Amino acid sequence: MRINKAIKVGVLGVTLFSSSFIFSQTTQDPIVEAIVKEGTANSQLKNYAFELMDVIGPRLVGTPQMMQAHNWVKDQYIAMGLEARNEEYGTWKGWERGTTQITMTSPRLKSLEGTQLAWSPATKKQGVEAEVVLLVDAKNTTEFNSWLSTIKGKFVMISMHQESGRPDYQWKEYATEESYTKMTVARTAASKAWSQRLKNTGFTEKELPKVLEDAGAVGVIKSSWSGVMGANKIFGTDTNKIPVVDLSLEDYGLLYRLAENGITPKVNINAQSKDLGTAKTYNTIAEFKGSEKADEYVVLSAHLDSWDGGTGATDNGTGIITMMEAVRILKTVLPNPKRTILIGNWGSEEQGLNGSRAFVADHPELHDKIQVVFNQDNGTGRIANISGQGFLHAYQYLSDWLYAVPTSFKQDLKTHFPGSPSGGGSDHVSFVSKDIPGFMLSSLSWGYGQYTWHTNRDTADKIVYDDIQNNAILIAILAYKASEQEELVSREKVVLPLNEKGERQQWPVSKGPKRKQE
The missing domain is CATH 3.50.30.30 (Glucose Oxidase; domain 1)
Structure with missing residues (x-):
């Protein structure tokens, strides 16, 4: 994860879940019930974490371990019955610690x-x-x-x-x-x-x-x-x-x-260390094919690469295994989603969102077909904040989807609408800059900024499994509801306010990926 300042927007943020809003639904969706049951009773998170963090280890772009991670993730999705591929987008310096x-x-x-x-x-x-x-x-x-x-x-x-x-x-x-x-x-x-x-x-x-x-x-x-x-x-x-x-x-x-x-x-x-010349760089893309609207997409986003002082457990191993678990749950309880659920396991996020930017640049045919992007990339805590990212009607569809989530999985969650469009930070920005609704699912800190973000202490012992199990269930429900919604959601944006110079603030500009190390 790259920490950058978002565009400052002087628009009132609204907290969705006030005390009067939180209540248990009187009628429960059977798919939601099945998601909760599967995610609680049969969680694979510890197994995924063991393989990714302990066996493979850190995933620095250009290293054999990064390639091993791409192949392992791809094979896991194929074993679930999904289509999966490693999609090349550039090269980097090949190196091994x-x-x-x-x-x-x-x-x-x-x-x-x-x-x-x-x-x-x-x-x-x-x-x-x-x-x-x-x-x-x-x-x-x-x-x-x-x-x-x-x-x-x-x-x-x-x-x-x-x-x-x-x-x-x-x-x-x-x-x-x-x-x-x-x-x-x-x-x-x-x-x-x-x-x-x-x-x-x-x-x-x-x-x-x-x-x-x-x-x-x-x-x-x-x-x-x-x-x-x-x-x-x-x-x-x-x-x-x-x-x-x-x-x-x-x-x-x-x-x-x-x-x-x-x-x-x-x-x-x-x-x-070893200089290995030049290595190819990839994104690992998996698709849980939809039925009625198979050419439209709900994107689950997390970056696979890490720095290598530790094992990249909370940045962003937890994001990867959370998305894997969310899709595993959905594949178990929802054989035929309306829309295709695409999982983007991005490469080289740490060097400038390169993997997700490459995907957006290389697939312009998908831009108008993406319903929503849910991105997870800031540690092991429960998801606690979602910003509307400046999309005017995000309050409507996000609150509708969140309504289906049982109270115990959202009781600490705050939303802020309309929010401001992020100018940097993580892979949702690659989509937001192309006017695609992309949302960062921000987590509780657990000391992330100082203890584990890009440090030598970002290791598997820092993972809080109760929290990421909560997140996997929450994301599975959101993806299900976004997939089943009848129409694509609105992309109308807020009018950004004036800055301190009296000039109208601008929507983030889409940037191309860095496709090779210079």
């Missing part, structure tokens, strides 16, 4: 906790041992460029040093007011000073590794702390010859403090 061993060899021997970043080059078999130096605190680019001549044969640290590895909520709870204020001021000052240090180089932190590589550094060391103990954000790098690694906050701090105090540490980095 190997073991990463990081050892401080001086002034004492210590194993360090860290990992090689995605697509980072490997070291030689015995690793690379060298001194560690800090990014210079240059006054300007001239001074920085002069310093570059001194780093040949060295590792360079390019991240800010954190004075405390305790999260802010602990400081608030346990520290004295004086101590908390002191730490807050110190953190703010340190962050501002480091930002200025980076600015004075003339490069961003993302650009620096390549600059240091060209200057002769043997590796780059960073630490992207998430703000909670033990969790770091793990992304990728653009270097061609030298490894880039991310260290845990404390091990990074250890090296930083030694270097800052004149005791030059030495580190051996042994990173055994």
